[in-house]
Amino acid sequence: MTGLLKLENRMRYVTSRQNSRVRELRAAFHAAAPSTRGEVAVEGVHLLEEAIRSGLKLNTVFFSESARERAHKLLPQLSSQCQALLLPNEVFASAVPTETPQGVAAMVQVKSFTFDDVFAPTPALLVIATGLQDPGNLGTIARSAEAFRATGILLGEGTVSPWNWKAVRASSGSLFRMPAVKVKLADALSDAKSRGVRVLATSSHKGTMIAHVDLSMPIAVIVGNEGGGVPKHVLAQADEIVKIPQSSKVESLNAAIAASVILYEAARQRRS
Numbered sequence: 235m236t237g238l239l240k241l242e243n244r245m246r247y248v249t250s251r252q253n254s255r256v257r258e259l260r261a262a263f264h265a266a267a268p269s270t271r272g273e274v275a276v277e278g279v280h281l282l283e284e285a286i287r288s289g290l291k292l293n294t295v296f297f298s299e300s301a302r303e304r305a306h307k308l309l310p311q312l313s314s315q316c317q318a319l320l321l322p323n324e325v326f327a328s329a330v331p332t333e334t335p336q337g338v339a340a341m342v343q344v345k346s347f348t349f350d351d352v353f354a355p356t357p358a359l360l361v362i363a364t365g366l367q368d369p370g371n372l373g374t375i376a377r378s379a380e381a382f383r384a385t386g387i388l389l390g391e392g393t394v395s396p397w398n399w400k401a402v403r404a405s406s407g408s409l410f411r412m413p414a415v416k417v418k419l420a421d422a423l424s425d426a427k428s429r430g431v432r433v434l435a436t437s438s439h440k441g442t443m444i445a446h447v448d449l450s451m452p453i454a455v456i457v458g459n460e461g462g463g464v465p466k467h468v469l470a471q472a473d474e475i476v477k478i479p480q481s482s483k484v485e486s487l488n489a490a491i492a493a494s495v496i497l498y499e500a501a502r503q504r505r506s
Contacts, residue, residue, distance in 0.1 A: 241309050245297065251328050255294050255319060259339060260329040266398040268344060274397045277330050277339040279407040283311070284407025291343040292316045292476055298326035301337025308338065331399055339390055344397070347413035349425070352386025358431050358452040359384045360492055364419055364468055365392035365459035372396060373404025373458065374490035380408040382494075382501040387412060388426075390419035392459070423471050426454050434472045435464045436496065438486035441475035449500035457493045 248256065262275035273293060276285060285292060294317040297305040302320075321329075323337070328338050352360055361379055366372055372394050379387060387396075394401060396414040399482060405412075423433055434447065435456040456472060458464035463486070471474060478487060478495050487495070 235258055241250045241306050244309060245305065245318045246432040248319045248321055249325065251325050252436075253319075255341070256296070256325065256329050259294075259296060259341060261330050262341065263329070263399050268346075268397060272343050272346065273341045273430050274402070275339065275399065276342050276482050277332060277399065278336050278403065279308065279338050281345070281402065281407060282308060282340050282414040283500070285340065285342045285410055286311050288407065288410040288411055290345070293341050293343060294319065295338070295340045296321055296326060296329070298318065298323045298335065298337035304336070304338050342410075344410065347386070347415050349388075349417065349422075351413040352388060352415055353426075353452075355386060356425075356452065357450065357504075358386075358429070358454070359449075359497070359504075360388060360426070360431065360454035361497070362388045362390060362419070362422065362426075362433075362454050362456045363393045364390040364456060364464060365462070366457060366489060367392065367394055368460055368489070369394045369401035369487060370404045371460065371488065371490040372398075373401040373406075373409065375400070375493045376408040376414065378490070378494035378497050380412050380462040381496040384497055384500075385413070385506075387414040387415045388419075388422050388454070389414060390422070392485055399403070414476055414489070419468065423454075427473075429455055433471065434476050434496075435469050435472035435474075436492055437463065437475050437477050438492075439477070439478040443479055444476050444496055444499045445479075447474065447476050448503070449496075450503045453500065455493065455496050457499075460489050496501075
């Protein structure tokens with residue numbers, strides 16, 4: 235009972251939607267980018283645990299009144315320097331974007347990655363996204379990239395932010411660890427090639443079957459927009475166009491699925 239009382243006493247009760255930290259949480263979800271302090275907003279028990287597992291600093295956690303039991307389980311995992319706020323259910327719901335919130339959210343200080351980070355360790359295995367607009371697809375690509383030991387993701391023009399809350403959720407925490415860097419695509423492709431990275435572009439209609447391509451060497455795989463695929467001017471800059479064998483009854487694969495299949499094949503070749 236004493237331990238439970240300590241946990242309850244650790245949480246500060248906040249009733250106003252205009253509380254400064256509640257407003258920051260709400261704004262962070264809408265901004266889909268790190269704040270000036272390098273913080274992003276995340277929601278859900280699993281993502282908070284992934285942030286902790288990733289060694290990230292949680293500056294403030296928010297619990298709804300109906301999530302008290304979850305708070306009791308999470309608080310012992312948090313640093314004593316982490317501020318814990320308990321909110322009425324309606325105040326919590328006003329600050330988070332999901333329709334059926336779990337009652338747990340946080341402001342997390344994320345890592346900042348550089349362009350050089352995506353090329354290590356060697357041999358590099360990159361995904362380059364151009365015009366990828368669905369945050370769920372980007373999050374899924376990040377999760378597959380980590381699973382199949384990719385070294386990083388480059389985000390070209392028109393690509394959704396990796397800190398969009400839907401992308402973070404779909405990544406299941408992989409975006410906390412996987413280097414994802416925004417770039418000017420033309421410059422990034424030129425730089426990658428100068429580092430000995432072979433640039434491959436995906437196509438659903440033409441190209442070399444992925445099983446016949448050497449994916450054990452340093453490579454970067456370009457994934458395009460969900461509707462239009464990789465633009466023609468970007469295809470022209472690729473060293474090779476590759477395709478995934480599929481039934482003729484299917485017009486094309488989802489962008490995240492296509493990237494995942496190629497990453498799996500690269501991992502398979504590198505293991506053997």
